[in-house]
């Protein structure tokens with residue numbers, strides 16, 4: 171069975187609507203919730219109901235929620251299944267039905283509506299959750315071999331450091347059933363994909379880290395739309411589905427290349443652009459403008475990474491012979507068209523969205539062009555001095571990284587990416603030390619944003635209210651560039 175992304179979304183909502191769920195609109199990417207920076211899951215808009223702080227208007231609801239997960243930014247283009255922006259289809263019960271119905275419906279949806287072969291579906295349950303195990307095994311009829319008991323990391327879901335949570339049960343699709351049951355590992359990305367998570371929300375995690383039972387037992391689920399589209403459209407990764415591929419095609423046109431004939435690295439660059447453009451379009455549409463703090467910094471980083479990635483692909487200018495022109499808006503146009511299927515409001519805001527993107531790209535290109543020259547030089551020096559010293563691996567020092575960051579406004583993960591491409595390692599510890607020195611020297615300590623490669627946004631988010639990044643523009647004006 172082939173289904174378009176839009177058809178999958180509609181089928182999901184109709185399935186639950188016909189089982190007494192009210193179809194509600196997606197909430198904004200900007201949550202009404204201080205514990206998270208951006209909307210990371212469908213349950214977020216219902217948190218007050220789960221916690222018993224707001225009374226429910228309906229007992230059952232279903233949504234297609236737009237989500238951003240910045241913790242997955244490093245996975246974009248590397249795994250076949252992660253995006254920063256994705257849609258989570260969900261069905262919710264507010265003290266109404268619980269495990270039994272949630273499990274039976276999820277199964278029925280998977281095998282009867284989406285026509286997934288039952289023998290390809292694997293289940294995970296929380297290791298202590300015999301009740302869920304038994305429903306899957308005794309009632310649904312899934313053989314024991316395909317039900318895995320897993321630990322807290324995978325099968326106890328929490329929306330943040332505090333808040334509603336509970337054990338969960340996930341459904342995985344097996345791309346290679348011929349590999350058999352022995353040694354099957356659900357975490358093996360090349361064989362399995364997790365597509366549906368059913369959370370049995372019955373606890374509240376307090377500040378102290380203890381679990382208190384909620385007044386009612388709730389159901390919160392999430393099915394990844396792009397993942398289901400990938401399965402049903404029989405493509406090798408989420409990026410090649412009709413939800414994202416048109417953006418990638420436009421980017422490859424501008425780069426004068428063919429995605430399908432490209433090597434893995436080039437494909438991965440194109441995936442980054444496809445992903446980031448969707449995220450940027452929706453963030454700006456939801457009112458998040460590029461800036462140096464909090465959410466605005468997320469947009470800024472995504473735009474800048476897309477620009478840098480486009481340049482790696484050789485894209486310069488808007489592809490209409492105007493080399494001064496920005497190219498991201500040309501790609502964003504497609505992302506906006508696709509976004510309109512998700513949220514018609516996006517097209518109303520398209521002019522504003524495109525303007526913001528142009529402005530940010532132009533600003534960044536100026537910075538980049540100066541920094542890129544220096545970066546090339548530093549990489550060449552590192553490579554040749556490693557050569558002279560025998561087989562030692564070439565490395566950019568903490569001082570180099572800091573110079574690029576501090577004087578040229580080069581985000582350290584962009585430097586890291588460029589270095590990796592040349593087989594040069596980077597001294598992150600040295601960089602952190604330089605940062606620490608500067609922090610100590612800085613009179614206005616509160617004006618510094620900590621940057622780290624691994625966890626770009628989690629760190630930023632800690633200081634949302636009071637951090638201000640003085641980077642690119644300010645430091646530039648002061649910098650003497652050759």
Ligand code: ATP
Nearest residue numbers: 239242251252253256364365366367392393394397
């Ligand atoms: P994974 O283990 O693959 O990272 P997860 O367990 O973190 O996924 P959940 O928090 O359970 O994901 O979210 C519910 C569903 O949302 C997942 O089963 C998946 O279908 C989808 N999903 C989660 N994260 C992403 C992402 N970064 N990109 C696309 N879809 C996602």
Ligand code: MG
Nearest residue numbers: 239241242252
């Ligand atoms: Mg995850």
Ligand code: MG
Nearest residue numbers: 323324340364
């Ligand atoms: Mg998981």
Ligand code: MG
Nearest residue numbers: 324340364367
């Ligand atoms: Mg999960």
